[in-house]
Amino acid sequence: MTEDRRKFIRQGEEARREALIAAALSLMAESGPEAATVRAIADRAGVTAGLIRHYFDGKDELMLAAYGRIMGRMTENSLAAIAHVGDGAEARLAGFVAASLRPPVMDPDAMGLWAGFLHLVRRDARIRAVHRATYLEYRDQLQRLIAALPRQADARQLRADAIACNGVIDGLWLEGSALPDAFDEGELVTIGLQAVGAILGLDLAAHLPPPFTDEPAPPETRTE
């Protein structure tokens, strides 16, 4: 009764770090980078602000960890779509492209997050390193899928094709995420498949994967 100090239960390093990262990402996705203050993050994570400094050397460290988490998740989401597709290189590539142009990868919140971090890329060397690694990893995945296609191409051509296809996907992802209602349902998937197919000399649209996977609806990016 003296002073009702907040009750709490210990949760340990792993859980708290994850909770703080998730809180930072959700705030940033909703309301932009400037909304992700230490107080707001702590509040959403159900702790007080001081705890951030207990688990991270500072806010910058938390943001760096959060960036790594979200970027990795986006590549994972694209890859997960083709994990169980076994029937041919073309189908796998088509699945990868389509997954990148559909939720939860193509998503306004995801783009808000990505944009919020992007401007940090130029100032913070460690953020830049994460960006570079993520971009190259994604492109390598794509290049591997392209290399598996039944066609002949030397290393130089393979690199150029991967860069071009990655460009199409990135550009369409960006525009579809930024202006969701400027495109019809599934329009960007079709366009993306046609474009990638044209670049590689294939008819990828023929492999148009089913619009729904086994999951009913993945509504949010931000939920863990």
Add this chain to the structure above:
Amino acid sequence: MTEDRRKFIRQGEEARREALIAAALSLMAESGPEAATVRAIADRAGVTAGLIRHYFDGKDELMLAAYGRIMGRMTENSLAAIAHVGDGAEARLAGFVAASLRPPVMDPDAMGLWAGFLHLVRRDARIRAVHRATYLEYRDQLQRLIAALPRQADARQLRADAIACNGVIDGLWLEGSALPDAFDEGELVTIGLQAVGAILGLDLAAHLPPPFTDEPAPPETRTE
């Protein structure tokens, strides 16, 4: 001698507004959105902070004006490259694509600026309107160039082609701006022309425009 108050000369609305917009853009390009504080902007424009409120209703208004300025300029820069190209629709399209993938359009500073504003797109309706208008205007320009090509395509196909080509350009622009040293000199121009050509069924690379225009070197985006 009493108190050395700062000397000044009157410059009038037009000049001051432009100076403040230019200052805001240059700060943002250099060091990100959070560096563009009212004090820093005023300082760079050679005035004191209070003047911003005299010419704009608030900082948000200044940022909105600045966003309109930079986005318009980027489309202009792409269009300027083909203003004096008269020999054929393919050559004009090739010039447009190439210009979008070279300085001053493709440029780390320009991308920093673009990214800095992008996350405002989701919160501020007026910023979003500018974004939408700029994107659609750019795409319409591209679509007009595509429509002028000697080939047959219905309206639906024309729209899809424009979206796809715009996607390639945007994606390559983004990656080349974000990671300039990940690509060879001129590599993205070549890849972009090949990709757009493949999508449209042309050999655009044959029209590869000269690497230099009549200007010696446009070094900076941020200078007016």
Add this chain to the structure above:
DNA sequence: TCCAAAACTATACGCTTGCATAAATACTAT
């Protein structure tokens, strides 16, 4: 059972932000 270590809270400090307000200056019209 109790005690030491770790987890967590609470508070305050210094700094920066955008903005309001009031005073001073430079220019223009007369």
Add this chain to the structure above:
DNA sequence: ATAGTATTTATGCAAGCGTATAGTTTTGGA
């Protein structure tokens, strides 16, 4: 020459920022 007005400076304020630090609670092992 001078008065008037728009332009510009100067100053202060309330709010919010990240962080440092000290104190309190929980927890698990001796």
